[in-house]
Amino acid sequence: MKRKGLFFPLFLVLVILAGVPIIYYSSARDLPVIDGIGGDFTLTGPGGRPFALSETRGKVVMVTFGYTHCPDVCPATLLQMKRLMARLGEAGENFRVLFVTLDPERDTAEVLTNYVGFFGPWVTGLTGSLDQIQDVTGSYRTFFKKSESGSKAGYLVAHSDFVYLLDHLGRTRVIYHYNEPLEKMVEDAKLLLADIP
Amino acid sequence: MKFRILLAAAIGSLLLGPWLPADEKGTAHPHRTGAMDKSRGMHHEMGVIHVMNPWVRAVPPGAPSSAAYLVLRNTGAKADALLAVKTPLAKHAELHTMVKSGAMMEMRPVESVPLPPGQYVKLEPGGYHVMLIELAHPPKVGEKVALLLRFRHAGEVRVEAVVTEGAPMGGMKH
DSSP, X not given: OHHHHHXXXXXXXXXXXXXXXXXXXXXXXXXXXXXXXXXXXXXEOGGGOEEEGGGGTTSEEEEEEEOTTOSSHHHHHHHHHHHHHHHHGGGGGGEEEEEEESOTTTOOHHHHHHHHHTTOTTEEEEBOOHHHHHHHXXXXXXOEEEEOOOOTTOOEEXXXXXXXXXXXXXXXXEEEETXXXXXXXXXXXXXXXXXXX | OXXXXXXXXXXXXXXXXXXXXXXXXXXXXXXXXXXXXXXXXXXXXETTEXXXXXXXXXXXXXXXXXXXXXXXXXXXXXXXXXXXXXXXXXXXXXXXXXXXXXXXXXXEEOSOEEEOTTOEEEEOTTSBEEEEEEESSOOOTTOEEEEEEEETTTEEEEEEEEEESSSOXXXXXX
């Protein structure tokens, strides 16, 4: 009787312990579509021409938000993207990064092209009217706020550091903080890239 | 019996408290002392304030700002503070911190970076940093940049930072 009493709880513990890695792996491999956050948009791209997100159909896309006067988070985010691209190797052929400005006043299409070009040809800078930008940040549930901080840099823009991984159909699959470990981003991007028909 | 255990736990935590690593950015991690002192980066032992691994972020040509980062250690018994930074690379250099404001991160200029005695203070991405404004030229990877640091008590300390893409490998990477 005593032995039986110990067996079942022990068995349960073993099952749970065995399940832990299974749960981890299945959630990493299972990137559900995040409904309601994201979506198509059209902004102003390189050369001042309209750029629609739907133009990236068939590619896996990372959508980032920032501004060129930002010395810390924004270049760090794009640097992370550069490292991600390096890790993807050949598969990176179908990977793109979008950098949507939160400072359309100062970040014109030309400024953005020069800025993102530094990181790689696979990044596209996007601008637009403040209304258009706000529409996009609204759909992506990210936030930004201009702040007159008294800095000699002029106004600064406070913003969230969310970065969005979209599949080849433009659906949001993962939302990261900009400093998420590179490994996770690489793993997720590879999964979505493998999914491209 | 229970009371005695609680009392022992309370006294124990009071005694241990100061020795536990602090979590907020810009405060000390005493258990990492050894690793930091053996840093492979540039380590300037100038008087009481040690300056380690100063680096400047490479930014795109045309980018108006960059940032300088470093680790400071106040080896003295008296509190000090970093008050200002000057560099030929930028017209203005300001001390900034990063503050979380709801779901947003906000950079805010600060008057000084406090340096408690015996502690490490990190100026690192996402935390305190030196914002370099109106760059004389785009900093290129590998370039050496002179930084003149002014402390409240320790006076002026000149160090040479290296321009890198991101946090240098020998430095503090979380």
